[in-house]
Amino acid sequence: MRWRSAAGLGAVILLAVVLAALLAPLSGYDLVTDVDPGRAHLGLSLAHPLGTDHLGRDVRWRLVFASRAFAGPGLLAAAVAGLLGTLGGALGGYRGGPLAGSARYLYAVIGSIPRFVLVLLVGSVYGDSPWVLALVVGLSYAPALGEALHSRVASLRRAEFVRAGRAYGLSDARILWVHLVWYASRALIGRHLLAVFGYYVVLESTLAYIGGFGVQEPMPSWGNMLVFEWGRGQWLALLAPAAALWLVVSATRWLADALEDPLDV
Amino acid sequence: MRIQGGSALLRALLARAGVLVAVLLGAVVLVVSLVHLAPGDALDAQGIPEALRPALEARWHLDLPVWQRVAIHLGEVLSGDLGTSLAYRPGTPVAEVILGPARRSAVWLFSALALTLTWGTALALYTAGRASAHRVALRTVSILPVFLLAHLSVNALNEGAFAAMNAGWIDRPDWFALPDQASALRTALAVVLLAVGSGGLTEVHAAMERAVTSARRSPWAEAALARGEPLAPHLWRHLLLALTDLSLHRVAFLIGGLVILEKVLLLHGVGFILWDAALHRDSPVVAGITLLAAAVLAVVRLAGDALRLTLDPRLRSDP
Amino acid sequence: MSETLSLTGLAIRGPNRLLVENVSLSLAAGRVTALVGPSGSGKTLTARALLGLVGFKPGVISGTLEAGGAHLALTHATPQDYRPLRGKLLGYLPQGARASLDPLWTVERSVGASAALGSGPNDPSHWLRLSGFDDPEQVLRHFPHELSGGMAQRAALACALAGGSRFLIADEPTTGLDPTVQEGILRHLTRLKARGLGVLLITHDLRLLPELADEVLVMAAGRIEERVTPEALVAGALRSEAGVRLLEATRTIASGRLG
Numbered sequence: 023m024r025w026r027s028a029a030g031l032g033a034v035i036l037l038a039v040v041l042a043a044l045l046a047p048l049s050g051y052d053l054v055t056d057v058d059p060g061r062a063h064l065g066l067s068l069a070h071p072l073g074t075d076h077l078g079r080d081v082r083w084r085l086v087f088a089s090r091a092f093a094g095p096g097l098l099a100a101a102v103a104g105l106l107g108t109l110g111g112a113l114g115g116y117r118g119g120p121l122a123g124s125a126r127y128l129y130a131v132i133g134s135i136p137r138f139v140l141v142l143l144v145g146s147v148y149g150d151s152p153w154v155l156a157l158v159v160g161l162s163y164a165p166a167l168g169e170a171l172h173s174r175v176a177s178l179r180r181a182e183f184v185r186a187g188r189a190y191g192l193s194d195a196r197i198l199w200v201h202l203v204w205y206a207s208r209a210l211i212g213r214h215l216l217a218v219f220g221y222y223v224v225l226e227s228t229l230a231y232i233g234g235f236g237v238q239e240p241m242p243s244w245g246n247m248l249v250f251e252w253g254r255g256q257w258l259a260l261l262a263p264a265a266a267l268w269l270v271v272s273a274t275r276w277l278a279d280a281l282e283d284p285l286d287v
Numbered sequence: 288m289r290i291q292g293g294s295a296l297l298r299a300l301l302a303r304a305g306v307l308v309a310v311l312l313g314a315v316v317l318v319v320s321l322v323h324l325a326p327g328d329a330l331d332a333q334g335i336p337e338a339l340r341p342a343l344e345a346r347w348h349l350d351l352p353v354w355q356r357v358a359i360h361l362g363e364v365l366s367g368d369l370g371t372s373l374a375y376r377p378g379t380p381v382a383e384v385i386l387g388p389a390r391r392s393a394v395w396l397f398s399a400l401a402l403t404l405t406w407g408t409a410l411a412l413y414t415a416g417r418a419s420a421h422r423v424a425l426r427t428v429s430i431l432p433v434f435l436l437a438h439l440s441v442n443a444l445n446e447g448a449f450a451a452m453n454a455g456w457i458d459r460p461d462w463f464a465l466p467d468q469a470s471a472l473r474t475a476l477a478v479v480l481l482a483v484g485s486g487g488l489t490e491v492h493a494a495m496e497r498a499v500t501s502a503r504r505s506p507w508a509e510a511a512l513a514r515g516e517p518l519a520p521h522l523w524r525h526l527l528l529a530l531t532d533l534s535l536h537r538v539a540f541l542i543g544g545l546v547i548l549e550k551v552l553l554l555h556g557v558g559f560i561l562w563d564a565a566l567h568r569d570s571p572v573v574a575g576i577t578l579l580a581a582a583v584l585a586v587v588r589l590a591g592d593a594l595r596l597t598l599d600p601r602l603r604s605d606p
Numbered sequence: 607m608s609e610t611l612s613l614t615g616l617a618i619r620g621p622n623r624l625l626v627e628n629v630s631l632s633l634a635a636g637r638v639t640a641l642v643g644p645s646g647s648g649k650t651l652t653a654r655a656l657l658g659l660v661g662f663k664p665g666v667i668s669g670t671l672e673a674g675g676a677h678l679a680l681t682h683a684t685p686q687d688y689r690p691l692r693g694k695l696l697g698y699l700p701q702g703a704r705a706s707l708d709p710l711w712t713v714e715r716s717v718g719a720s721a722a723l724g725s726g727p728n729d730p731s732h733w734l735r736l737s738g739f740d741d742p743e744q745v746l747r748h749f750p751h752e753l754s755g756g757m758a759q760r761a762a763l764a765c766a767l768a769g770g771s772r773f774l775i776a777d778e779p780t781t782g783l784d785p786t787v788q789e790g791i792l793r794h795l796t797r798l799k800a801r802g803l804g805v806l807l808i809t810h811d812l813r814l815l816p817e818l819a820d821e822v823l824v825m826a827a828g829r830i831e832e833r834v835t836p837e838a839l840v841a842g843a844l845r846s847e848a849g850v851r852l853l854e855a856t857r858t859i860a861s862g863r864l865g
């Protein structure tokens with residue numbers, strides 16, 4: 023019962039973040055880049071519900087705008103991982119053969135490099151545009167999803183209900199995509215996609231926090247918003263991006279937990 | 288029916304080693320190609336001292352077509368030559384740049400692995416089969432990314448120490464203010480945060496809790512109980528097996544976390560160098576560290592497979 | 607004086623209903639007491655209650671057990687109280703023998719661990735021979751997944767006996783095995799009975815009983831419906847509905863006449 027409501031909350035949070043990223047530009051960029059040292063470190067007020075940072079910029083708006091740094095690329099990363107993982111895993115698991123073998127080999131090769139290291143390698147060689155990073159993250163998650171799907175489809179391929187379906191005259195494509203992928207594996211796929219999105223959120227804020235890669239000042243990211251509050255005793259400005267990050271990452275987990283996998287025990 | 292013992296294990300292990308070598312070769316090809324397929328001249332962006340330029344150009348065969356460069360570089364890597372640093376420490380062999388710090392990083396990495404596994408298992412043995420608030424609390428903290436955990440704990444330690452110094456309760460501690468130049472606290476902090484953060488500890492805890500519960504509920508555990516046997520001698524093998532499976536997943540994840548923590552907490556390991564080299568676009572160093580990480584991962588996987596095959600007879604029975 | 611183990615007034619409550627009600631039975635050395643009944647009637651549950659293994663709440667709500675000079679109130683027995691019972695006095699051959707062996711242990715280790723707790727010989731081969739292996743060396747170093755169904759059954763039997771128990775609960779020892787193996791196990795149980803073992807044989811196969819059993823308890827829906835002799839069973843003199851249906855079904859299958 024409790025986790026059901028947590029899942030609903032998770033969905034609402036993720037939706038809100040994506041909406042914020044879509045709608046934020048409508049209010050103009052001045053809101054987040056408008057520096058005014060005279061307004062620095064203001065506390066709570068109606069005009070600034072979360073106060074202002076060390077340059078007098080409104081923390082609330084920076085928090086909202088920062089969703090642009092990860093929402094789009096995060097969705098792209100999930101889409102890439104979902105597409106490559108599902109295609110390779112499902113076809114490979116159902117058909118087998120040399121093509122499936124080479125797909126698995128490719129997965130294994132990509133999976134043999136720690137994800138974050140691969141991101142840094144590609145970022146350093148090809149630049150750190152969010153779309154490049156999203157592509158790498160998506161690629162690096164495809165093996166995990168592909169492998170999981172491969173073994174599930176391969177084990178279900180011989181299941182009673184699949185044989186019955188075939189005897190009943192269902193086409194292979196229908197059995198594979200409708201029954202094995204959609205009904206039997208959608209929770210599995212959904213969990214992976216949520217994990218990819220969560221990973222991208224963390225990756226983006228990590229890069230911006232450390233600096234050099236990712237979003238740069240004056241554009242806001244939950245990562246770089248944290249940097250400037252270091253050791254200044256600005257607890258609210260410190261906690262706001264931290265809490266936002268926690269909420270979004272938790273939201274992906276809550277939602278993932280609520281997806282009911284028919285093959286879970 | 289045949290008795291299956293050492294020879295079956297050896298055969299299975301050799302097969303696994305073969306696969307891992309093939310995968311590692313693939314990783315070398317992937318990394319080298321990624322580096323060479325990048326648009327533009329690798330030396331342009333570097334601000335290389337002019338004196339070094341001709342030597343490096345010849346070294347990198349920049350006059351040749353891409354595929355030839357890839358082939359030459361592949362040959363070098365496979366013969367154990369990782370090349371020389373371009374920008375981070377120009378002219379120094381990559382192996383020399385990374386091996387010393389890599390040794391330090393390995394110590395931190397495996398300390399964190401040991402910590403997260405023992406901690407998660409101990410918690411799982413305590414909470415398995417009980418309603419417990421630990422789970423929620425653990426998840427709430429552990430889900431925070433490592434950089435944020437580091438940021439929060441460093442801030443809390445500094446502010447706390449600062450307040451205590453102002454109040455005259457303590458003298459200035461030798462680690463103040465974090466991240467300082469050299470203190471055991473900083474290293475310990477990195478290891479602990481690495482073990483806990485980015486969901487690490489909850490994941491170990493949840494997996495081990497599942498392992499404990501399913502072992503305790505299994506028919507063989509009940510039968511052992513019915514014979515008056517203690518469960519521990521049975522349980523530890525099953526838990527060790529679950530731990531082995533788990534470590535294979537955790538190591539790759541911990542490597543990423545360590546790279547971040549080394550940078551945030553100013554620890555001079557190979558992850559710190561990776562950051563700087565990546566920012567300097569020093570591709571030989573970055574490629575070298577990437578391949579080192581892949582090699583470490585492969586060795587860990589092989590060791591894990593060896594352990595799994597020794598522990599679980601079902602895995603080594605011939606099909 | 608022949609040794610006995612007797613259970614009186616056992617009742618078990620599940621999460622939402624009564625699963626076992628007022629079950630009493632007693633085992634004696636050298637006798638086989640058979641517990642028969644349709645699937646889900648509570649046979650396995652009764653066996654597990656004897657060993658304190660009912661793992662759910664509320665679980666056992668009444669019942670006493672008298673064995674080996676001890677008197678045990680099952681409602682508040684602690685694992686401590688079961689110590690002299692489990693394995694030492696009462697061995698348990700669970701339903702599904704292969705799964706009851708630790709998959710990571712060789713037969714030798716499994717039987718050895720059980721034997722080490724008892725006062726009998728520590729040599730696993732001794733117990734394997736007692737359980738019907740003519741050449742125990744063959745099976746010692748094998749793991750459960752490498753055994754055939756019949757071998758797994760006998761290895762599990764060796765584990766159950768190795769603690770030196772004088773009573774045995776055998777839960778459907780012949781289910782799922784081919785007739786020759788079934789016959790082997792029956793022959794073997796008869797031998798054990800002759801050596802003085804007291805057996806609680808749980809089954810829904812009435813064909814086993816005439817040769818082996820001394821007393822037959824028919825269980826249905828958590829109660830013992832009737833107690834008969836095997837002779838009465840052969841003569842078809844059953845009164846309870848569950849018993850009659852079981853007997854009819856057995857005869858139909860035995861004569862190959864269906865429908």
Ligand SMILES: Nc1ncnc2c1ncn2[C@@H]1O[C@H](COP(=O)(O)OP(=O)(O)OP(=O)(O)O)[C@@H](O)[C@H]1O
Pocket residue numbers: 620621625643644645646647648649650651652661662701810
């Ligand atoms: N752990 C449990 N929790 C709740 N109910 C249980 C549990 N174990 C058994 N039961 C219930 O107790 C009843 C009796 O189960 P039991 O296993 O004793 O049947 P059985 O007579 O051995 O049947 P079979 O011949 O199929 O083995 C069943 O209705 C079952 O649903």
Ligand SMILES: [Mg+2]
Pocket residue numbers: 649650651701777
């Ligand atoms: Mg049963």
